[in-house]
Amino acid sequence: MAAHAGGLSTTAAAVVVRDLVRSYGTGAGVLDGLDLEIAAGEFVAILGRSGSGKSTLLRALAGLDHDVRGSGRVEVPRNVSVVFQDSRLLPWARVLDNVVLGHEAPPARAREAGRAALAEVGLAGRERAWPNELSGGEQQRVSLARSLARSPELLLADEPFGALDALTRLRMHDLLRDLLRRHHPSVLMVTHDVDEAIVLADRVVVLDAGRIALERRTPARDGSRPTADPGPHRTLRAELLEALGPDTDPARKDTL
Numbered sequence: 521m522a523a524h525a526g527g528l529s530t531t532a533a534a535v536v537v538r539d540l541v542r543s544y545g546t547g548a549g550v551l552d553g554l555d556l557e558i559a560a561g562e563f564v565a566i567l568g569r570s571g572s573g574k575s576t577l578l579r580a581l582a583g584l585d586h587d588v589r590g591s592g593r594v595e596v597p598r599n600v601s602v603v604f605q606d607s608r609l610l611p612w613a614r615v616l617d618n619v620v621l622g623h624e625a626p627p628a629r630a631r632e633a634g635r636a637a638l639a640e641v642g643l644a645g646r647e648r649a650w651p652n653e654l655s656g657g658e659q660q661r662v663s664l665a666r667s668l669a670r671s672p673e674l675l676l677a678d679e680p681f682g683a684l685d686a687l688t689r690l691r692m693h694d695l696l697r698d699l700l701r702r703h704h705p706s707v708l709m710v711t712h713d714v715d716e717a718i719v720l721a722d723r724v725v726v727l728d729a730g731r732i733a734l735e736r737r738t739p740a741r742d743g744s745r746p747t748a749d750p751g752p753h754r755t756l757r758a759e760l761l762e763a764l765g766p767d768t769d770p771a772r773k774d775t776l
């Protein structure tokens with residue numbers, strides 16, 4: 521049984537996954553002896569074809585999967601936040617109430633943290649709005665604010681920008697970069713977008729049948745746009761697409 525430990529022991533890594541096994545019913549392992557480490561403050565993007573186990577890994581790290589089996593071990597920091605593809609806001613609660621819901625701090629402090637987080641994502645003044653008064657991009661900003669307000673040491677994101685149009689997604693990339701310059705959580709982000717993985721992450725991991733098929737550091741993530749020197753980006757992109765497999769629909773090569 522994998523331990524979902526609160527707090528880390530002696531290692532400098534923020535996340536340690538060893539020999540993680542997960543299967544459903546009698547089927548083959550969805551995660552098949554997976555090993556992964558994430559350093560403190562490191563941003564790791566996970567790519568993989570549909571069904572390769574990305575969300576399963578994320579749920580295991582989030583502590584949402586109580587049936588993770590095997591001799592494996594999962595160590596994560598105490599303070600973990602999760603952002604999903606849909607913002608999962610409660611429609612009957614105002615924006616600020618959504619942000620502070622479940623916050624562990626006393627109410628006044630939680631609301632203060634919530635207001636600050638909303639300001640950071642550009643939503644100052646929208647605290648009393650209802651979720652359905654916000655655009656999809658704004659709702660995802662609220663979702664990010666909800667995570668940030670908890671000052672997470674580990675941010676888990678499952679295709680956080682997958683439902684947004686291309687322009688909004690680019691704006692969210694800028695916002696996330698900006699937030700990560702000020703806060704320094706470790707990040708594990710599942711994405712289907714190879715370019716998104718390269719421009720945001722420090723390291724990209726390709727999952728295949730529950731194991732790591734390829735692992736690469738990205739060209740220095742320093743906020744510079746890939747167009748400044750597209751060569752390394754293009755090379756890595758080709759390598760990642762190759763690892764993602766020949767059956768990938770060519771029309772969807774960069775958004776799997």
Ligand SMILES: Nc1ncnc2c1ncn2[C@@H]1O[C@H](COP(=O)(O)OP(=O)(O)OP(=O)(O)O)[C@@H](O)[C@H]1O
Nearest residue numbers: 544545550568569570571572573574575576577712
């Ligand atoms: N609750 C469940 N019961 C049975 N099988 C499951 C369950 N959850 C996931 N699976 C199976 O485990 C495999 C991996 O699922 P997972 O959601 O981790 O894949 P993924 O890489 O995130 O895929 P996608 O990119 O399509 O979201 C899939 O074959 C899926 O059908």
